[in-house]
Every structure is written in structure tokens, then in C-alpha cells.
Amino acid sequence: MKKTGPVEIVKPKDLTEAVEYVREGGMPLAGGTDAFVRIRKGFWNPPFLVYIGELPELKGIEIRAGGAEVGAAVTHAELLRSELSQRLPIFKLVLEKLGAPAIREMGTIGGNVANASPAGDSLIPLYLLEAQVNLVGPDGERSIPIEEFILGPGKTALQKGELIVSFWIPFPEGNPRAYFHKVGRRRALYIAVLSLGALVWLEGEVIREARLALGAVAPTVVRPRKVEGKLRGRRLSREDLEPLCAKLFAATRPIADVRGPDWYRREVAGKLLLGLLRLREI
Amino acid sequence: MRIKFILNGREVEVETHPGRRLLDLLREDLGLTGTKEGCGEGECGACTVLVDGKPRLSCLTAAIQVEGKEVLTIEGLSQNGELHPIQRAFIEAAGVQCGFCTPGFIMAAYALLKENPDPTPEEVRAWLSGNLCRCTGYQQIVEAVLLAAEYIRGDAKTS
Numbered sequence: 001m002k003k004t005g006p007v008e009i010v011k012p013k014d015l016t017e018a019v020e021y022v023r024e025g026g027m028p029l030a031g032g033t034d035a036f037v038r039i040r041k042g043f044w045n046p047p048f049l050v051y052i053g054e055l056p057e058l059k060g061i062e063i064r065a066g067g068a069e070v071g072a073a074v075t076h077a078e079l080l081r082s083e084l085s086q087r088l089p090i091f092k093l094v095l096e097k098l099g100a101p102a103i104r105e106m107g108t109i110g111g112n113v114a115n116a117s118p119a120g121d122s123l124i125p126l127y128l129l130e131a132q133v134n135l136v137g138p139d140g141e142r143s144i145p146i147e148e149f150i151l152g153p154g155k156t157a158l159q160k161g162e163l164i165v166s167f168w169i170p171f172p173e174g175n176p177r178a179y180f181h182k183v184g185r186r187r188a189l190y191i192a193v194l195s196l197g198a199l200v201w202l203e204g205e206v207i208r209e210a211r212l213a214l215g216a217v218a219p220t221v222v223r224p225r226k227v228e229g230k231l232r233g234r235r236l237s238r239e240d241l242e243p244l245c246a247k248l249f250a251a252t253r254p255i256a257d258v259r260g261p262d263w264y265r266r267e268v269a270g271k272l273l274l275g276l277l278r279l280r281e282i
Numbered sequence: 283m284r285i286k287f288i289l290n291g292r293e294v295e296v297e298t299h300p301g302r303r304l305l306d307l308l309r310e311d312l313g314l315t316g317t318k319e320g321c322g323e324g325e326c327g328a329c330t331v332l333v334d335g336k337p338r339l340s341c342l343t344a345a346i347q348v349e350g351k352e353v354l355t356i357e358g359l360s361q362n363g364e365l366h367p368i369q370r371a372f373i374e375a376a377g378v379q380c381g382f383c384t385p386g387f388i389m390a391a392y393a394l395l396k397e398n399p400d401p402t403p404e405e406v407r408a409w410l411s412g413n414l415c416r417c418t419g420y421q422q423i424v425e426a427v428l429l430a431a432e433y434i435r436g437d438a439k440t441s
Binding site: 105 | 299337343
């Protein structure tokens, strides 16, 4: 049933109170770009929402030695404008393709991760940079790698009463090139049919190391580690990359949905690897 | 609950439900019907308003999310009975047909020109990617925003 009336929302005064409300069964609300849509369509029916979008403990980006801590309630636009996106251009490449300006001003990085959509754009840089998810709950704090946090579409390792507080983004060594390609059905405000992000460490034309992250081709974002390993030592050339396309294809487990058929996703996923050739021009 | 915020430069205090949509608060409780509801789910941009100077979709914003903030709607743009240069440019460049999407486009354009006073056509298109128009085909809208940018920079004749 379509729900158009107001939903019950509480605004905790601090993180401790937020955890208490969430433990009582409240659903965290940050930007609302997904939550309000799903609630109105009747897909979600939480007893009440806990508005954490402005909690100071969840805001801010702090650059430290070896990495940066990004608050869960930092919006995509704030991250896009930040010094961190200058330092780690993969964020810039991905976030400027996420939604549209208003959506980016509203939606938060923590919300995108908690939704655990395999098509969630901001997951791509977090997987590539091997981010840690910092959680707080009734039993205290813990920190787990993003790959262990996301369990499947809409499924995460969040325990009852737990909230995402921040993300720890370790700085990669050296100066990897960043790549992101998002395939969509139109050029504006689109959700990925599939996507490929990459960090590539080059020595001249030779790949020393590569990390890949595929979006929307499996129940979670995928790091195709076999392909990453095989990229090592190859040249950034069509002849060297083409044989690996089938391997990347094999790393996918796509579904067919409103945005595209499974066979299309599998076919295109392999081909996206050739997009890395564009890194030669930068 | 009572919620206080600044609306088009004036402080307002309303008795409302914290989960009331900002869109309904504006249109139904405060009588500002310039902000439109298109899709109601964040796809069309017709309900775009500015909150603390940044574009936001009022259909996906709860009243509690604007507490203590500055909200600017299409009604807040004209000054002393004079249309805002963006409004004028939309009329002159025929960036309006049925007009339903126009307030959303103008508010999005306002946010763009504040951040980037001299955008390229491509930047205008990218920025307006969250706003749908089913009449104009967008060309005139892009032209209107570029013209508005000229007006605001003062390098076009403001007759």
C-alpha cells in the first residue's frame, strides 16, 4: 500500500541516544533518498525513524597519517568537494556519476553502504581502497572490512542496535591511476546497469599491481582477485588485456532485472576491462 | 512538534509532524505552491528547493530535516517585484512551455550559478541531470541558464 502520510521520526541528541533508539527498533535515517521512497511504496515499514543525518559524531572528514576517516553522515556532495577526493581521485570519478546534484547533497556514504545495493556507486571506491567500516552498538565499537560488512542485496553485518559511525580509508601506497566506468540506460541520473572501477599501479606501460571492483553483476560488489593477479606484469595494451576479458566475465553472477538482462551484464563486464586502456592517455 | 526555520529570508515557526514532507509543509501548510510535486520519489526534480544554499528534493525531505536551516523556494527569488535574472532568462529564452518543471529547474540553476557563475553548456546539462522536462527538449533550458549566467555576471544587456 502506498503510504503518503508522515512517518514517525525522532532526532537523538547524541550518538548514545541514537544507539538506544536503534536498539528499540528505530531505523536510522540519514539523507532519506532511499528510505523515504521505500517507506512510501510500502517496501519498508519501520516503527519509527531515527534521524542521524546531522549528528556531529557522524559528520566530517579527517585526514590523518596513513588514511582518512569519513563520517557515515557525510553526503556524497561533501565528499566530492573534499580534499580527500583530490587526493584519491577514484572518489571524484565515482561520485560525480552518482545520482544528480540534489541527490548527492542529500544521500550519505553511510546510507549508501547500509543499503548494500550491488549497484551502490559509493561502494566501488570503498572496495578498491579496502575501507574499514566502524560500527557502534549496545556492546561497544567494532571495525570490519567493507567486504565482510556487505553480505548481499540489502544485507549487512549490522547487528541489532548497531550503527555505522565512519569509514577508515587507508591511503594506497604510491600513486595508482584511478578508473571508473558506469554503464546506464541514459546519461543523466542513472543507476548502474553495471560498473567497473579500478586502481592501477603502473611502471611505464606495465601493470605492477591492480585492484578491480565490479558493480551490479553479483549479489555484492565483486573484487575479481584472479583477474587482478593476472593483470600483474601485463602491458596496458589491447593484446595483453583482451585474453583476460573472459576471466572477468567468469567472475560475475549477474541477475536480470529492470535495468538489463543477465547475459548483457556478463558480456559487457568482460569488455569493460578494455576501458583500462584509457589510462594510457592520462 | 514546533519547527523553526528561515523561509525565503523570513523566520517561520510551524506546528507540524516531524515526518511531514517539506513539500507538503510548503504547499499545503504555508501556501507556497510554486514548488511542484512530479514523481514524489526523487526522479524528476520538480520539487527542488535550496536548503542552506544547496539543492534538495522537498518530496524526500522531512520537516525535521530543515529545522534551523535556510530554505529558499521559487517564491523567494524575485526582489521588490522584479523577477530574478534566472526567471527572466527562462522567459526570454523560451525555457518554459507548460511550466510545471520550471520552478525546479530554476532552483537547480540558481544553485549551479552560485557555485559556478560561468558554466559551459556541458556543465549546465550535467548539473540539471536530476530535472526532467517533457516539453522543451532541454535545449532552450540550457540556453536560458547560460543567458542567466550572463545576466548575473553583468556582461549581457539587462534591458
